[in-house]
Amino acid sequence: MSRRDLKSLDLAALWRGLARPDATGTDRVVPPTGFTAQLTVFSAAAMAFLAVFALALALATGRLAERWSSELAQTVTVRISAPQDQIDDQTVTVMEVLKTTPGIAESRLLPDTEVEKLLEPWFGPDMPVDALPIPRLVEIREAPEGFDADALRLRLQGEVPAAVLDDHTRWREPLVTAASRLRYLGFFSLLLIAAASGAMITLAAKAALAANGQVIRVLRLIGARDITIATAFVRRFTRRAATGAAGGTLLGMAAVWALPAADEAGGFLTGLGFQGWGWLWPLLIPVAAGAIGFAATRSAALRMLREVR
Structure with missing residues (x-):
């Protein structure tokens, strides 16, 4: 430098x-x-x-x-699809089956207003839902010990063939x-x-x-x-x-x-x-x-x- x-x-x-x-x-x-x-x-x-x-x-x-x-792990739905003249009787049968199933804490039939809210994102608020053949939905809350889903599914198939148990596992x-x-x-x-x-x-x-x-x-x-x-x-x-x-x-x-x-x-x-x-x-x-x-x-x-x- x-x-x-x-x-x-x-x-x-x-x-x-x-x-x-x-x-x-x-x-x-x-x-x-x-x-x-x-x-x-x-x-x-x-x-x-x-x-x-x-x-x-x-x-x-x-x-x-x-x-x-957390919200879906203990939520199970039973879907009842039957003719209008049989759907009430099959709904009552499903509720009786769920009451006698061990591991189910609560079962509740969803009212039509809640079903309409579930369908609103797809059909819109002005859709005449009453005119559609919408199945009945029963919401099930599991007890902490849980229940045997396979046994309940077989029981429903034997007593209420129109009822389908959905535990949301496939899409959850x-x-x-x-x-x-x-x-x-x-x-x-x-x-x-x-x-x-x-x-x-x-x-x-x-x-x-x-x-x-x-x-x-x-x-x-x-x-x-x-x-x-x-x-x-x-x-x-x-x-x-x-x-x-x-x-x-x-x-x-x-x-x-x-x-x-x-x-x-x-x-x-x-x-x-x-x-x-x-x-x-x-x-x-x-x-x-x-x-x-x-x-x-x-x-x-x-x-x-x-x-x-």
Whole structure:
């Protein structure tokens, strides 16, 4: 390095920056502006915004899977399809069979108003349901010990051939499985977002180190250690990552809050969002982004400084 290069640098300012441990000291050797700063802040904000939605998806599908599993696990329906002149007698027979079946806590014949509400999403509110040959539905609540579904099904086939026992297993299990896999997909997306954030911050840190090669050589000439130089970059990029992530998190939470309210569809509450204390989970995203920025920048800086001597 020539004398002109040395004179062009404020060695006193650099030394004061290395000697002072606060945020306005050591990391002053890193340029506060430039494309690396903008890239770090923008990428951290964008990834935090996406992380909020991935977290909302994971939590919402988790709630949905638990609700479907708990609400339908102990619900069984008996469907009675018979001619109009026989349906009343067969309904009475079904109710007597259910009363004498061990493991059934309650059996209730659904009134026509509830049946109409079940059919409303498909036929609309103005559909003349009375004109349709709608079967009778009997709702069964299991006791904690449960009942023998196969034995009850055989008994109904013998005494009331028009009655069909439906324990909702055929369509409940696929729905619960799909909701559970969506939850895992949400958490996996969070891991991918964290990995992508670390990669982008690493690239930005390497670019900043390469752009400040002259500063790094001068710092070594005046006795600065690699760990001290790396600390300057780590502080700057950690703060940038945390600041950008905080802004992206706030925007993401506002976007989730602005989503339409949960609506009732098909008898289940659905909707993407946070509930109750769940709104506190996104606040951990800036903390995680700062930790990722710290680890990525420290690793990249030390590795690059060892390679460049």
